[in-house]
Amino acid sequence: PTKLRVSQALSGAELGSNIKVQGWVRSVRAQKANVFLHVNDGSSLQSLQVVASSELSDPLLTFGSAVEVTGILKKSPHQKQPVELDAKQINVVGECNPSDMALSIFANFLISGAEQMLLDNGFVEINTPIITSNDCEGAGELFQVEPSGPDYADGENFFSVPAYLTVSGQLHLEVVSGAFSKVYTFGPTFRAENSQSRRHLAEFYMVEAEISFTQSLEDLTKVMEDMFRFATEHVLAHCVEDVDLFHKHVTPGHREYLVSFLRITYREAIDILRRSSERFAFPTDWGCDLKTEHEKYLVKHCGNIPVFVTDYPYDLKPFYARDNQDHPERTAAAVDLLVPGVGELCGGSLREERLNLLSARLEEAGLEDVYSWYLDLRRFGSVPHGGFGLGFERYLQCILGVDNIKDVVPFPRFSHSCLL
Ligand code: 4AD
Ligand code: MG
Numbered sequence: 576p577t578k579l580r581v582s583q584a585l586s587g588a589e590l591g592s593n594i595k596v597q598g599w600v601r602s603v604r605a606q607k608a609n610v611f612l613h614v615n616d617g618s619s620l621q622s623l624q625v626v627a628s629s630e631l632s633d634p635l636l637t638f639g640s641a642v643e644v645t646g647i648l649k650k651s652p653h654q655k656q657p658v659e660l661d662a663k664q665i666n667v668v669g670e671c672n673p674s675d676m677a678l679s680i681f682a683n684f685l686i687s688g689a690e691q692m693l694l695d696n697g698f699v700e701i702n703t704p705i706i707t708s709n710d711c712e713g714a715g716e717l718f719q720v721e722p723s724g725p726d727y728a729d730g731e732n733f734f735s736v737p738a739y740l741t742v743s744g745q746l747h748l749e750v751v752s753g754a755f756s757k758v759y760t761f762g763p764t765f766r767a768e769n770s771q772s773r774r775h776l777a778e779f780y781m782v783e784a785e786i787s788f789t790q791s792l793e794d795l796t797k798v799m800e801d802m803f804r805f806a807t808e809h810v811l812a813h814c815v816e817d818v819d820l821f822h823k824h825v826t827p828g829h830r831e832y833l834v835s836f837l838r839i840t841y842r843e844a845i846d847i848l849r850r851s852s853e854r855f856a857f858p859t860d861w862g863c864d865l866k867t868e869h870e871k872y873l874v875k876h877c878g879n880i881p882v883f884v885t886d887y888p889y890d891l892k893p894f895y896a897r898d899n900q901d902h903p904e905r906t907a908a909a910v911d912l913l914v915p916g917v918g919e920l921c922g923g924s925l926r927e928e929r930l931n932l933l934s935a936r937l938e939e940a941g942l943e944d945v946y947s948w949y950l951d952l953r954r955f956g957s958v959p960h961g962g963f964g965l966g967f968e969r970y971l972q973c974i975l976g977v978d979n980i981k982d983v984v985p986f987p988r989f990s991h992s993c994l995l
Contacts, residue, residue: 576645582619584648587658595645596623596660597668603636605629612665614642624651627662639671677817678983681810682971686761688809689782689965692802698784699755703744703762708736709945711743713893716767718777740765743964745895746949748785749926752960753952759784761967769990773979774867774917774969778988785962789925792910795961796883799912799921800836802965803881807832807974818975832914832974836881841865842904844873844884851876861904862888865911870918881920882913894936894946897925897961910963914973923963928953 576595583589584596598616605611610632613622625644636642646662653659694700706720718740722733744760752758764781784802789795811818839847848859848869857866865873865884874882886899886906896907909924927933930953937943937950971983981987986995 579648580618581614581616581621581623584623584660585619585621585656585658587648587650589648590650590658592648593645593663594648594660595643597643598623598641600636600638600640600642600671603638605632610636612636612642612644614644614660621656624653624656624659625662625665626659627665631662631665633665633667635667635670636665637671637673638676639673640667641669641671642667675985677814678971678975679985681814681817681975682967682983684810684813685806685970685974686782686967688806689802690759690761691809692805693757693759693782693784696757696798696801698757698759699751701744701748701751701755701758701760703741703747703760703783705741705763706734706738707741707747708734708738709746710739711741711746711893711895713940714742714766717742718765718767742766743781744783745785745962745964748783748962749895749949749952749960752785752787752962753956753958756787757784771989772867773981774972776968776980776984776987776989779969779980780967781964782967783962783964785960787958787960789961790959792885792908792925792961795923795925795963796836796838796885796910796912799883799910799923799963799965800881803836803912804833806970810974832881834880836883836912837877838883838885839873839877840885841887841906844869847873847876862890864891865919867918870911870913871916874913874915874918879915881915883910884913885910887911892924894933894940894942895924895926895949897927898932908961912963912965914969916976916978917969917973919966920969920973921963921965923961925959925961928957928959930954930957 576593579594581596598614601613601615601622603612610627612625614625615622643666644662645664646660648658649661651659710717720738741764743764748758761782763778765778768775845861855868887909889905889907892907892909896909899906899908911919912921914920933953934950937946968980968983972980977983
């Protein structure tokens with residue numbers, strides 16, 4: 576056979592001759608007797624239609640796979656294309672797992688659903704910086720940013736202060752929420768957690784929202800629940816085929832996420848854990864952080880639906896969380912959303928808007944100078960406000976029922992792994 580580029584084949588110059596084309600499958604349509612492919616090799620925007628009898632079909636012949644097709648170039652009976660290739664032989668030279676494709680399309684619809692809900696409700700999208708000097712979560716799990724190259728050979732610091740890849744856009748959102756009232760961001764965040772768990776990445780995406788004039792955790796959890804529900808319905812409406820592809824992994828009751836969510840306090844969560852006969856690896860005393868095993872147990876206990884856990888011990892939450900001064904135990908107005916299969920999907924809180932309380936807490940931590948600009952937000956036009964962050968890869972994990980977070984992103988980053 577004569578080897579031809581797809582553009583040459585499409586020009587019809589070799590009609591009637593035995594040719595071979597190499598390219599990638601752009602569509603596959605199987606009928607009873609025949610299978611129809613469109614093959615593109617980058618030489619033309621158009622694809623070459625290939626008609627093959629069903630015996631030549633192959634389960635590896637999927638969208639994106641690389642193929643070599645040999646056959647006779649013929650005039651096409653259809654008006655849309657001038658020629659078609661009557662295949663005598665098809666070799667799949669490179670496989671392409673279609674579920675990767677399905678996943679990316681699914682991810683697209685999930686985020687567009689979440690963003691549509693926010694935009695419909697008057698949120699303004701803000702791009703928060705990726706390089707920052709703050710450690711919003713105060714956990715010290717930062718990647719430091721250093722310049723490299725001949726100008727910086729003597730270790731000079733580019734920004735004059737230590738700079739890091741952001742762990743959260745929250746503090747920047749708090750600044751702009753003072754002008755726009757309702758803001759959100761969708762972007763990458765980075766954490767140097769030395770964890771090999773099935774729900775941690777070193778680089779992950781977050782949808783973060785911040786809302787001025789938020790007076791209570793009820794106000795906040797309503798937005799979280801509405802966003803989850805809208806985005807989930809949106810993706811299920813648009814991606815049924817992609818969801819079906821995952822069905823063998825998907826937890827059967829995934830549509831139950833659309834029922835009303837449950838709310839319990841941290842105190843109630845601790846009581847449930849302490850009453851259970853389950854043997855946990857980590858302690859369940861008041862004041863202990865909830866671990867993955869606890870979160871998964873709580874979700875199951877509550878009927879495998881999303882659960883808000885509210886009012887965590889004050890000392891467990893970062894400096895920005897609002898003090899619940901009227902509670903008998905010292906708690907903060909913070910909330911986590913726990914979901915089936917994953918545990919924590921969102922973290923949020925009311926922010927401490929009272930200058931005296933916030934400055935006392937920052938002083939205690941020795942951070943009042945670093946965060947003097949943050950205290951200024953409480954000096955000039957301070958309002959009750961709150962917000963949350965939703966881990967996008969965990970959202971995919973939860974809806975698709977994927978066990979390991981590394982399987983929902985094309986290029987996962989985690990400790991000892993930064994290929995490509
Ligand atoms: O609970 P986190 O740390 O909350 C914040 O960063 C807040 N500043 C957000 C805000 O209020 N604007 O993180 C939020 C969510 C978690 O609930 C989790 O879903 C996800 O981000 N997350 C991770 N996802 C993957 N890998 C990691 N290492 C993650 N760390 C947090
Ligand atoms: Mg959290």
